[in-house]
Structures are given as structure tokens and as C-alpha cells.
Amino acid sequence: ETGVTQTPRHLVMGMTNKKSLKCEQHLGHNAMYWYKQSAKKPLELMFVYSLEERVENNSVPSRFSPECPNSSHLFLHLHTLQPEDSALYLCASSLGQTNQETQYFGPGTRLLVL
Amino acid sequence: AQTVTQSQPEMSVQEAETVTLSCTYDTSESNYYLFWYKQPPSRQMILVIRQEAYKQQNATENRFSVNFQKAAKSFSLKISDSQLGDTAMYFCAFMKPGGSQGNLIFGKGTKLSVKP
Numbered sequence: 746e747t748g749v750t751q752t753p754r755h756l757v758m759g760m761t762n763k764k765s766l767k768c769e770q771h772l773g774h775n776a777m778y779w780y781k782q783s784a785k786k787p788l789e790l791m792f793v794y795s796l797e798e799r800v801e802n803n804s805v806p807s808r809f810s811p812e813c814p815n816s817s818h819l820f821l822h823l824h825t826l827q828p829e830d831s832a833l834y835l836c837a838s839s840l841g842q843t844n845q846e847t848q849y850f851g852p853g854t855r856l857l858v859l
Numbered sequence: 860a861q862t863v864t865q866s867q868p869e870m871s872v873q874e875a876e877t878v879t880l881s882c883t884y885d886t887s888e889s890n891y892y893l894f895w896y897k898q899p900p901s902r903q904m905i906l907v908i909r910q911e912a913y914k915q916q917n918a919t920e921n922r923f924s925v926n927f928q929k930a931a932k933s934f935s936l937k938i939s940d941s942q943l944g945d946t947a948m949y950f951c952a953f954m955k956p957g958g959s960q961g962n963l964i965f966g967k968g969t970k971l972s973v974k975p
Contacts (some may be wrong), residue, residue: 747903787863788950788965801931801962835904847894850904 748772749851751836757857758774758826762788766821766854770837775841777819778848782833826858861886865966872941872973879926880936880969882951888912892954893934894963895925899947907949910934929952940975 749770758764769804770777793801794813808830810822819836836848839846860878862885866909868879884893910918917925920941926935938945951966 747905785967787967788963790962793962833902837904847906847909849906850896852901852903855902 747825747851749836749838749849751834751851751854753854754852755855755857757824757859759859760826760828761798762826763822763824765823766817766834766836766856768821768851770817770819770836770838770849770851772838772840772849774849775816776839776840776846777816778837778839779819779821780835780837782835784832784855788835792821822840823856826856828858831856831858861888861964862931863951863964863966865949865951866971867969868967869970869972871974872938874943876941877937877939878941878971880938880949880951882933882934882936884930884934884951884964885951886932886953886955888955890956892956893925894929894954895923895934895936895950896950896952896965897945897947898968899944900949904950906932908936908943909917923941938971943973943975945971946973947971 752767776795781789791805792811797813808825811818835853836851837848839848864883885899891912893910896904897907898904906918908918908923925936948968950968953964
């Protein structure tokens, strides 16, 4: 266990559904991240939050909407997704505001969009 | 732009033997950080080892060690005395200090199977 939890672990949704992914870290970290992991592709950084402020948005479509209500929780709200959005979504956290810090990952949410 | 290349999509090794996973990267930076992450079938990504580019000494963590060749931009991972629990996807990653917060660049990964 890395101290980063994600729920749900598996999610199936239709293209018209709205759902949310949740991430929680118990490490006292100040930065949190969302990554997308697709088959045979490198992990893609989606969003970065530092001290609850979004500091990075890597050209992610607006159908993905992140929310960071406090430094321990991170959400990814999903709406009108496409089948190509099916992937493993990983959350990570790191200690401080510098980017020398090691990132610790959660177990991921396996998302299937039908 | 930085890139990370893992040229071995899959590898296998017999239990108790040694295996080396390769990783090369491309950057014009002189100071940066390199990582190896392990992702077992349960999917939780775990840090295996970390190397700071300004350190000449190769990092080691128990059975895991790296061969860091800065001039060649090579960062291979050696696993000694392989165990069944080492079966996993292994990802090499690059991080540049400064600039975007925590921007890790990952390779595509190497799937390692340890056979009994």
C-alpha cells in the first residue's frame, strides 16, 4: 500500500452518464495528480494540483473536470465520455511544491465507456 | 522535448537469476531525476528506485540496482536473485527539475515475467 486510495476500482458507464472518480491520500502531501494509462501507450499526465490549485492541464478535453477540495482529496468528474476514454486512471501525490519529489500512486480506476 | 524509450516490451527470467531492463532517454538538460516504477498485476504503481543525475554513484535498493550512464543517456535496471513477486510491468520515468510541477515523462514499459 502506498497511502493513496482510489474509488471505485472499476467503472462501466455509458456515453451519456455522469460519474466521478475519487482519490484520497493519507501521506500529508501537498500535490496531487491525475494520469491516464492506455494500453501500449506511456502514462499521460492529465492534471496537477498543488496546494489545492490547478497548476497543470495537459490539453485534456473538457469532458474531464477535476476538483481538489482539499490537499487530501482529488476528484475527476466525467461526463459525455467517448469509448476511446476507456483506460486505467491513476491518481498520484507528492510531498511538496517542488517537482523533485517522488510521486506515490494509487491502485487506479479501470474505466470502460460503452 | 524529453522522451523515454524502453526497447524491450516483454522479458522473462528464471527465478533466482539476474535480469536487466533497458531505458534510454533524450534531454538537453544537465540536471534531472530518473525513476523506475513497478506495476504488479494488482495495478498499484510502486517506486523501485530513484537516481539524481548529479550523483555519479549508481542507486541501489536491496536486489535492485541501476546502471546510470549519463553521457549515453542510459538508465538500466538490474534485478538480482529474481523472485516470483517481481513479475510486473516496469516503467522508466524522467523528471526535469524546475518548470512544470511534477511532470514525469514515462516510457511505454517492459513486462517482466519471472518463471519458477
